[in-house]
Amino acid sequence: MVNLNNIFNKFYPKATTSPAGKKLIYMAWAIEITVAMVGFTIAYFMVQLGREETLKATSQETSSNVEYYIIGLAFFVVGLMELTKIPLATALYYAARTYWKIIFFIALIAVNFSTFETIIQGFELSYNKRLEVVNIERNKLEKLRDELKTLGTPEILENKLSQEINEIQDKINNLNSEISKIKIEENNALSQLENENATANPKKDALEKKLERELNTLNSYRDEKSKQLLALQSIKSDFTGRKRRAIREEIANIEENIKSQQKLIRNIEDKIENISGNIQSQNIPKINKIKNESTIRINEIRNQITRITNTELNPKQNEKSRLAENETSNNEKIENIQKQIDEQRKIVIDKASSNQIYRLALMIKIGPGQWFFDEEVSEDISEAELTKEDIDKAFWLWFGFLAFIISIIGTLVAFAGLHLMDERMHEIRNKPIIRKNTFFYRFSKMFVLINRYLASLITSTLKPKTIEKIVEKKVKVEVEKPVYEEKIVYQKVEVPKEVTRKEIVHVPLWTQDPDLLSKQIDPSFVEKPSKKKK
C-alpha cells in the first residue's frame, strides 16, 4: 500500500501540530472558565453571606445595606478578568514590538496574580470550614495547657522565684556598691581639693622653708651651748677664773641668741598658722558642696533600694513561702489538669486525624519540615502537638503551591497551543540550532576548548618526563684501520659485432616471356640501398 504520510507532514507541517494546538487552546479556555466560575461563586457567596449576617444582626432584611453587593460585584469582575487571560496571552505571543510585549506581559502577570488570589480565597474558605470542628477541640486543649502553665509545677515555680529573688538581690548589691563608690569619690575629691590648695599657696611654702632653716639655726645654737657647757666643765686649772668667765659670757650670748631665735620661730609658726586657717575657711563651701552632692546621691540610691525591696523582693519572697505552704494542694490541681489535657488530646487527635489539612501538616512536619526547615521533631508527635504555625505552613506549602500552578497553567497551556498552531514554529524548527556567530555556539565551544586543554594537561602531567643528563662514560673507541683493496678498473674493450647488410644479388631466372626476353637492361641503372634500417 502506498504511504506518503511523511510527504504530507513535510508538505503542510502545520497540519500535524495544529490540531493538538487547537485542543490545548480549548483546554486553556476550559481552565479559565472554571477559574472564572470560582470567582463568580465567591461573588455570589459574598452577597449571600452579607445578607445572612445582616439578617442575624437586625433580624430583618434591609435593602439599604449594599456593601455586600459591592464586594460581590468586585469578585464578579475578578471572575470576568480570568476570561481575558487567553486573549492577553495571544496578544503577547504575536506582539511585534518589545514595548508591547512588556505591556502585555505585565498585564498577564497582573491577571495571573488575581487568579492566584481567587484560588487562595477559595482554598482558604474550605480550609477554615474544615478546621472549624477540630479548632473548637484544639482551643479547649490550648486553654488547659495554658492553665497548666500558669500553675506550673511547684519545683519549677520555686526555682523560677529563687532565680528572680537572686536577680533582685544582685540588683540591690549593685546599688550598695554604687554607694560605696560615691563615698570613695567624695574622699578623693576632698583630698584632691586639699592638695590643690596646698600647691596653690606659695607663701606658706616659703614660710615653712624659713621655719625649717630657723629651726636648724636654733639647733646649732643649742649644740654650741652644750659644747660650751662641756668646755666649762672640763676646765680644771683656772686660777684667775678668766677662762670660765669667758665661757660663761659666751654661753650667755648663745642663750640670748637662742631666745631671739625662738621668738623668731614662734613668729613664723604664727604666720603659717594664720595662712592655713585662711585656706581652710576658703575651702569650707566647696567641701560642703561635695559632701551634699554625695549625700543626695546616696539617699537616692537608698530610696531605690527600699523601693525594690518593698515592691519586688518582699512579694517574691512572700510568694515563695506561700508556694512552699500550698505545695500539696497545687500538685493535686496540676494532676487534675494533666488528666483533662490527656483526655482532650485524645479527642483532638481523633478529630484531626480525619481532617486532611492536619494530616498534611503532620506529614510536612515529619518530612520536609525536618529536611528543609531544620526542625527537630520527636518520634511520638501527633496532630495535637501541631501548632497554628505548622498548619499555616502546610496550607501555604500545599494549597499555595497548588493555587500558583492553577493561576499560571491556563496561560501556559494557551501559550503551548498558540505555539503549536504557529506556522513560524516549523520554519524555526528547520533552521540549524547552533550557528557559528551565536553566543550559545561560542559558549559551548569554550567548554570544548577547556576540555581539550584539560585533557592535554592531564596527559602531559601523567607522561613520564625525560631528563637529559650528561653522563660521562668511558667508551672504547675503535679506530678503523684503513683497508687497502685493489681498485677495480673498468676498461672499455671493443667486442666485434656481427652486422648483417642487405645486398642485391643478381640471380638469373629461367623465363619464356617474350616481353622480358626482348627487354634490354640499362647498364647505367644501379639500385641504391636505402638508408633506413628496419
Add this chain to the structure above:
Amino acid sequence: MSQLWDKYSRADKQTIVIIAVLILSAKLCIADGHFSQVEEDEILKIIPHEKYQRSLLIDILEEGAADKTPIQEDARRLKKLIGPQNKPFLEFIIAVLYRLAEVDHVMSEEELRDIQIVAVEFGVVRAPLMKQIRTIALKFKKKLNIV
C-alpha cells in the same frame, strides 16, 4: 466514479490527501493540453519527497493526467476528506495550483478556469474571482515562491 480514488482508498488519510493534491496538480497541468517537464519538475519541487519516492510520484502524476474524471469531482472529494474547518490547508492547495499555473509564465484559460472551479468547490471563495484567488495564493508567496 473515479477509479483512481478507489485505487488509493485504503491508504492513510494523509497519503490520500497528497495523492489528491498530485491528481489536482496533474489535471491542472494537462488542462492546456500539454503536461510539460517544467510543470512536472515544479510539482516534484513543491511536494517534498525522498529520492526513492520520485518514481512513485511521477506514476501518480501520470495516472492523474490520464484520469478523465472532472477536476471538480476531485476537489469535492478532497474537501470532504480534509473538512471545511481546515480552511488554511485548502487555501494552501489553491496557492499550489496557482503556482503551477504560473510556472510556465503562461496562464491559459483552461488553467484559470480549473483553479476557479477548485477554489469555489473548496469554499475558499464565493464567486470565481481570480483576484480573490490571487490574494489567497499570495498568502503563501514566501513558501511557494509566487510572484
